[in-house]
Amino acid sequence: MKSPALIAIAIGAALAAGQASAHHSYAMFDAAQNKQLAGTVQDFKWTNPHSYIEVLVTDDKGQTQKWGVECGSPAQLVRAGWRSSTLNPGDHVVVTVHPLRSGEFGGAFVSVQTPDGKVLKGS
């Protein structure tokens, strides 16, 4: 269900945050890769067990894709300085993710640069 490296990352983050979001396997994310997504927030959901961000990203060919980015629980995010109002639809952000290994438009959250230039991590 989980690769050893990703288990270590997930558990390490959990211990740091005091609460994890081990709702599902992380085997499909490439923890060795950080991919930056510059785009516009379409949706930000503040909920358990996972918060998520949906970002519209326009690629080199002018095609716009919707990326799904899953974060940890709100409890984790609060400890990292987030609030439910941190992101809003229409915000221009740069989100860093560990992308899906399949090439699908999704990733596990690493950090975000908010419109005011602030960088927030996930735990």
Added chain:
Amino acid sequence: MSRLPIALGAAAAACAFMGAPLAQAQQAQAEVPQLGALAPENLAKKRPKAAFDLTGTWFVDTKKASFKFGPAYPKFLPEAQKEYDAGVKATAEHRAYKDYIGQCYPAGMPMIMTRVWPIAMVQLPTVIYMVSGFENAFRAIYLDGRPHTDPDLVVRSFNGESIGHWEGDTLVVDTNAFTPEHHTIDVGIPISDQFHMVERLRLLDKGQSLEIAYTMTDPRMWEGEWKSLHYWRRVDDQDITEVECLPDLDQHLPATQSKLNVR
């Protein structure tokens, strides 16, 4: 004064009124129903003092032991071996194998205990209630001397039916009556309806650490006993919250929707 005789008397009177033979009414009186764990009469009964009180919020201590229950694994029988091998292969390919929890099925025992979320535990003389922060999964460990429910009556569940008793400084908990469908351990290791576990709980470090030694058997899935040792630490600065796994939330999570899931 106990309310039980009054209730039984009323039941007997009702049977007599309906024309039932007196013998049936007497039989009904003989079958004293189990008092609920929260019944004042049950709570007030004299019992040996509990060796410890688990009341508090606990968090699995992955510095001391993994959240997984193996390795070491027992010798699997063919059905479990096939699933275990498929899980190992999928993991090597960075795929999620039969990740039922990700698809919103309950984690079930034993995985719910180590799911890396806080667990609230409330101990009374008759019962220990455990509610996991992960999807608010619920366990009751009965301490009031009741036996396991008749197998022909019990309603099987993901967390099973737990009966505990004290052996010195150790709480020994016997759990059975599991539902095996969509219920696995670690990566896809299946259980059958014969799955059974014994947990031996001890408090360490002046009550700040909880140790549970698991012994799990399933004669349809593996040979002998599968043993695993785990720890939790008190987290007095945390509470559990409402957590639901919702299908429409899952639709927004790339991990659960990815084609890298082996379902």
